[in-house]
Amino acid sequence: MNEPKNLDVPEEEAVRRLLAGAGPRPDIPEDDLAAIREAAREAWLGRYGRQVPAAPGRWWLGLAAAAALAIALGLAWWTRSPGPAPAAPPAVASIEVLTGSVRMWRPTGEGPVPLSPGALGRPLPAGTELETGEGRLALRMAGAASVRLDAGTRVRLAAARRIELARGAVYVDSGARPGGRVAVHTDGGLFEDVGTQFEVRSSGNAARLRVREGRVMLHREKESVPANAGEELTVRDGNVVRRPAAVYGPEWDWVLQTAPRLDIEGVKVRDFLAWVARETGWRIEFADPQAAALASSTVLHGSIEHLTPAEAPRVVLASCGLAHRVTDGRMVVFVVDQAH
């Protein structure tokens, strides 16, 4: 057989040029497709895939009669007692940041339900269970504390101030507000916040606490053990081991990456730096009074939504005639010499 001869050649040539110039459509990473497909399948099965086929036989007549009786009784009860519908359990947290795959079980045990960015701002009632796969999550608790879940974490939100950690790591920043304090329960004990920033990591029968700011109490069967900023407690086989812990550095990177971004519109540089210090654990210092004055008098406009608290200073300060360097947990801010 020959190639076609009767085609509209200019039209065909135009299409050929466009397609040949563009090349094949880019491939999509397999794991992304698999994740989307899995969530889609879950939604589809939930909506259309579990239809019960009509069963043979005539037993349905009896069932229909029973159902009619039940409906009649139900209607009679309902008309006699028109009370309000049962109240939904109160929300104890809402979703603030969500990356990667995260699953949720409702307080009724229903689940898992894959969470997507559409879930941002979603209220979570007491009893909700959350599991991060390779994803991470930041929650705003009802008492205003910021709680972050590292990848590979499973928790149950028992109440607005109590989280049960089955495995993985939880970071709590209660902002030193008494109303925001959150306790984390693990097999190794109950870690109770006394207005602070801390991380609890649990795996098997071991639990580790690292305190970044303030103080945390570990309550066990017969004792209460305090831990202060810069300390780490490890609970294993019934023993508690205390050692120093860095309040900044690579071990806190996951917390930075999950930090809710600061809206810098109209914010002074000094307040921006206070946010950076809180999130990174760095101590902020000004090289001279001029740098401090500039930080106090400069108001920011714009957005840093794609930058972590560790990355943002480079971009923000450069726009203000300032720069910084970080050494041993100290972030020194100085005025850029315009001559150089």
Added chain:
Amino acid sequence: MASKENSRQTHRGPQGERKTMKFERSGPQEEERQLVDRLRAGDERAFEEFAGHYIPGLVRFAGRRLDHDRELTRDVVQSTVCKAIESLDSYRAEAPLFTWLCACCRNEIAAHFRRLDRRPREVELREAAAHSGSAAPEERLLRAETAELVHEALDRLPPSYARAVEWRYIDGLAVPEIARRLATSYKATESLLSRARKAFREIYEHLTQGPGAES
């Protein structure tokens, strides 16, 4: 998008309408309506067809609008597809299924930015200025934009059309080979290619009409 297509149908007059009906009602769009019916009936193969064809196109669609942020794109598409499945009963086949999915996706993207309370930048950060010096040359950028539009047009074609024009004009297969792969006649393949090219050009021209044509 939907309103654009509706207006196109309205303004073409009786002749144009008839042509459109031939393509959109009795051809691929009828297949899509049937696909949706099968999805609603819980047909496993329908789900595989749906996922295999529409999800990759939707990922490319969202990726272009989200600066190719892989993680965000995946999350937005996941959310879009789940919500679209929940709303399948509202799909009336008045627009191609992919167009309907894209509309859902645009809503999801808009909702994402609303949630973030995204504001326009008021200051040019130095980092952005530094990066602008290494931007791709204009011609390269234009080529990339054209390629993205071509790929989007392919994603918007019915699967059989997209496959045929890719085999023919990207892989360089001869018509007899395509006919063999499709297990159909040479003449039917010619006819399919002709319809596919026409549909491709219509969609591509529509996409390149400017900002009002497609977002």
